[in-house]
Amino acid sequence: MKHPTTIQITALKSLILAMADDEWMMGDRGATWLALTPDLEEDLAMSSISQDEIGHAALLYTLLEELGEPGADTMVYERGPENWHHAVIAQHPTHSWAEWVVRRYCYEVFDDIRRKALARIPYPPLIASLKKMDAEESYHLLHFRSLMSMLARGGPLSRSYVDTAILADWPLLADLFEWGGRDEAWVLWDAGQLAPSAMRSAFDLVVQRDLIAWELEWPGPVRVADRAARHHDNSKTLPELLQHMREVRHIALAGNW
Numbered sequence: 001m002k003h004p005t006t007i008q009i010t011a012l013k014s015l016i017l018a019m020a021d022d023e024w025m026m027g028d029r030g031a032t033w034l035a036l037t038p039d040l041e042e043d044l045a046m047s048s049i050s051q052d053e054i055g056h057a058a059l060l061y062t063l064l065e066e067l068g069e070p071g072a073d074t075m076v077y078e079r080g081p082e083n084w085h086h087a088v089i090a091q092h093p094t095h096s097w098a099e100w101v102v103r104r105y106c107y108e109v110f111d112d113i114r115r116k117a118l119a120r121i122p123y124p125p126l127i128a129s130l131k132k133m134d135a136e137e138s139y140h141l142l143h144f145r146s147l148m149s150m151l152a153r154g155g156p157l158s159r160s161y162v163d164t165a166i167l168a169d170w171p172l173l174a175d176l177f178e179w180g181g182r183d184e185a186w187v188l189w190d191a192g193q194l195a196p197s198a199m200r201s202a203f204d205l206v207v208q209r210d211l212i213a214w215e216l217e218w219p220g221p222v223r224v225a226d227r228a229a230r231h232h233d234n235s236k237t238l239p240e241l242l243q244h245m246r247e248v249r250h251i252a253l254a255g256n257w
Helices: 006-031 040-066 072-077 097-118 124-152 156-177 183-188 196-213 238-245
Strands: none
Touching: 006 040, 006 097, 040 072, 040 124, 097 124, 097 156, 097 196, 124 156, 156 196
């Protein structure tokens, strides 16, 4: 993309921002599980994975800064709820370890599909950033797929927790695939893989295959998101979450974070 048009740059910033916000929120929510995971080994893994996600978000916010947006500190610590564009599932509270595992497994499958699609956009800084993220993200998917298999095969009680978690989180997956426009809009990139319908179909194929292999019930295709997807103007929970997330930062507003 030697000379991107204004429309292409606007669309590119929208894609990067949604991904950055997803990564930040998943990293922040993952950190809340520290010292609460089933064992020390998983606690260490969760610490590493959460740090990875926050690092990936910072990398993506830097890309946005190069495209004329504010710096990472401003994006994280000063935006109001109406200006965040993560999927709602990234901030939604979890009620059990099984639900967190199910959520992260679904997110990592989606994120794997998303990165492969974004890599088709001929914007070298984005491609370079995705390559930096790939090794760590591949481990994240492997890790949560392994945990899903372990819980699914852990006996009737463990399976019941997983079944309950799948049913609870499935309706929340829809806006992961909302990229801000109709399928036809993605002719800008000559990359139909970025279209919401294509990404949902790819996700459904992977997850259905895995759930069948684990002898878990397949809930059916992910539904289409409504127009409110990735917009948090009326969120009742995000303002409190952001306040908690920024609590330490606001102790020293002039500090270099």
